[in-house]
Amino acid sequence: MTLFRLECKTHTKSLLIWMIVVTLLTFGMMAIFPSMKESMGEFKNAMPQELMEAFNISDMAALSTVGGYFGYIFQYIMIATGIFAAMLGTNSLAREEAEGTIEYLYAQPISRTSIIVSKMLSSLLLYTLYWIISVCVSLLICLIFKESSASASDLVTNFSLFALAGWVMGLTFLSVGFLLSSMLSSNKSATSLSLGLVFLTYILGIVGKLQHDFRFLTYFSPIEAALPSKVFQDGIEGKYMLTDWLIILIACCLTFWIYRRKDLKV
Amino acid sequence: MLPVIELNHISKYFGKFAAVKDLSLTVEKGEFFGFIGPNGAGKSTTMNMILSFIKQDGGTVKLFGQEMPAGNVAVKKRIGYVPSDVRFYPQLRVQDLIRYTMDFHQVKENKKEVDELCELFQVDRKKKFGDLSLGNKKKVAIVCAMIHQPELLILDEPTNGLDPLMHARLFRLMKEKQEQGVTIFLSSHNLKEVEDYCSKIAFIKNGQLIGVEDLTKMNKKVKVVTLKGRNLPVEQMEAIGAKSITQNEDEIRFLYEKDLVQLFTTLKELSNELDDITVSNRDLEEQFMSMYENKGGEW
Numbered sequence: 001m002t003l004f005r006l007e008c009k010t011h012t013k014s015l016l017i018w019m020i021v022v023t024l025l026t027f028g029m030m031a032i033f034p035s036m037k038e039s040m041g042e043f044k045n046a047m048p049q050e051l052m053e054a055f056n057i058s059d060m061a062a063l064s065t066v067g068g069y070f071g072y073i074f075q076y077i078m079i080a081t082g083i084f085a086a087m088l089g090t091n092s093l094a095r096e097e098a099e100g101t102i103e104y105l106y107a108q109p110i111s112r113t114s115i116i117v118s119k120m121l122s123s124l125l126l127y128t129l130y131w132i133i134s135v136c137v138s139l140l141i142c143l144i145f146k147e148s149s150a151s152a153s154d155l156v157t158n159f160s161l162f163a164l165a166g167w168v169m170g171l172t173f174l175s176v177g178f179l180l181s182s183m184l185s186s187n188k189s190a191t192s193l194s195l196g197l198v199f200l201t202y203i204l205g206i207v208g209k210l211q212h213d214f215r216f217l218t219y220f221s222p223i224e225a226a227l228p229s230k231v232f233q234d235g236i237e238g239k240y241m242l243t244d245w246l247i248i249l250i251a252c253c254l255t256f257w258i259y260r261r262k263d264l265k266v
Numbered sequence: 267m268l269p270v271i272e273l274n275h276i277s278k279y280f281g282k283f284a285a286v287k288d289l290s291l292t293v294e295k296g297e298f299f300g301f302i303g304p305n306g307a308g309k310s311t312t313m314n315m316i317l318s319f320i321k322q323d324g325g326t327v328k329l330f331g332q333e334m335p336a337g338n339v340a341v342k343k344r345i346g347y348v349p350s351d352v353r354f355y356p357q358l359r360v361q362d363l364i365r366y367t368m369d370f371h372q373v374k375e376n377k378k379e380v381d382e383l384c385e386l387f388q389v390d391r392k393k394k395f396g397d398l399s400l401g402n403k404k405k406v407a408i409v410c411a412m413i414h415q416p417e418l419l420i421l422d423e424p425t426n427g428l429d430p431l432m433h434a435r436l437f438r439l440m441k442e443k444q445e446q447g448v449t450i451f452l453s454s455h456n457l458k459e460v461e462d463y464c465s466k467i468a469f470i471k472n473g474q475l476i477g478v479e480d481l482t483k484m485n486k487k488v489k490v491v492t493l494k495g496r497n498l499p500v501e502q503m504e505a506i507g508a509k510s511i512t513q514n515e516d517e518i519r520f521l522y523e524k525d526l527v528q529l530f531t532t533l534k535e536l537s538n539e540l541d542d543i544t545v546s547n548r549d550l551e552e553q554f555m556s557m558y559e560n561k562g563g564e565w
Contacts, residue, residue: 001369002366002369002370003370005369006355006366010355010357099353099356100351100353101353101354101355102319103319103349103351103353104349104353104354104355104407104410106317106318106319107317107342107345107347107349108342108367108370108371109338109339109340109341109342109343109370109371109372110339110342110370111338111339114339261321263319263320263321264314264319264320266310266314266319266320266349
């Protein structure tokens with residue numbers, strides 16, 4: 001519990017910064033929607049279909065609805081969310097060794113299992129807070145800028161499904177981040193590993209979507225399964241959720257297994 | 267009574283390099299135990315194994331009779347540790363670090379004792395840990411290691427960065443703690459402080475224990491005689507029972523533990539042939555050097 005409190009206190013500042021940035025970005029991008037929605041239909045076949053799919057746009061007309069437009073712009077926030085979650089995980093255990101604070105922490109009466117549990121729970125809380133607030137603010141912004149014909153209750157339903165899918169996506173990156181962190185003894189590479197992890201899986205999702213022979217690759221892309229454009233259209237697809245939960249479970253188990261056995265760098 | 271620290275044939279390899287090789291030692295309750303050796307001898311590796319930061323490749327570590335790391339949490343409630351290089355959470359204020367330490371140990375703040383410790387070591391509790399100097403960081407580590415009334419204090423080079431006043435206060439406090447029954451395990455380079463305060467010392471070199479000495483029983487009557495000159499009187503000195511320990515072209519050192527009158531009579535006779543004569547008590551450093559030389563090593 002003490003470490004849990006210490007972790008929450010340590011990360012509150014970065015959590016606030018991320019939330020403010022995401023809110024401002026979402027607001028800024030949505031603010032131009034009312035002026036753009038009129039002209040979007042005119043660009044109908046302006047781009048090849050594959051390119052539009054790669055950018056997660058089903059058709060240009062979709063961009064003239066608040067859901068469609070939000071689905072398009074928010075995929076970039078999803079990537080940022082993935083990076084936030086992955087970095088939270090990758091830094092968690094490795095930073096203690098890199099900064100030498102593990103020599104204080106592990107000299108206290110605390111087991112390695114408790115260290116992982118406290119850090120996982122605090123990261124889970126921070127990420128969940130970040131996500132809930134980001135989604136709520138986004139919903140509010142969408143309600144402000146929505147076209148008059150769009151139904152508010154549909155938006156709320158869509159957003160609640162999307163909130164769940166996005167939350168699981170972040171948890172997947174968080175848990176893989178923890179696994180990487182348990183293997184590292186320095187957090188120097190944490191940022192590059194997090195960026196690599198998120199972008200690689202994002203690209204796998206695009207390749208899988210465009211090339212039917214590589215369709216299976218979409219299972220390795222947590223962002224792909226949770227994109228608002230997809231969730232708003234198809235709802236949550238159970239098979240993707242299952243893959244995510246499976247990855248979370250395996251990553252968590254391996255984190256405990258590795259960290260309990262490793263030599264801590266002091 | 268169970269020993270407080272019991273290392274049984276522990277080894278640690280980093281690749282093919284043996285950082286610690288088959289090391290065994292026992293520290294009894296209430297001992298002020300000095301652990302000395304040159305840089306890279308394996309002192310910190312041994313301490314890291316004692317505290318379960320790293321796992322030994324062979325042998326067992328027992329603290330308070332409990333095998334590590336199985337007894338880790340229970341045992342660490344009874345330990346205070348001062349690392350050599352103090353790197354605590356830089357963003358926390360000293361008072362927060364003290365509070366977190368007590369929370370980890372699930373002890374209530376004894377305000378009077380914390381005040382006393384902070385005053386003794388002149389610790390500014392309002393400052394952020396990251397803003398402190400090396401010496402002040404060390405003092406915070408000492409306070410954090412002592413506030414939960416540990417039964418075993420493990421200190422890795424505790425005087426690094428401390429000014430002479432704080433140095434003296436730390437050792438006086440540790441002596442008081444020892445008198446109250448606390449066991450102290452201290453690694454150091456400084457042979458003088460070890461000699462003045464420790465009741466027992468262990469020498470380590472190249473990862474191997476080369477001797478354990480009980481300073482309470484050490485024969486302090488042994489003299490070291492150093493003679494300088496062109497014609498060194500080896501035979502005459504050996505005839506009165508002096509044992510040569512080192513010799514080079516114009517200097518020789520002897521150990522002598524017999525009658526002093528005979529020693530000084532002989533030295534008086536030899537004085538005309540010599541450039542310089544020194545007679546001193548054999549201190550820890552001398553013993554340390556002779557142990558290493560016997561093992562064919564260099565300090």
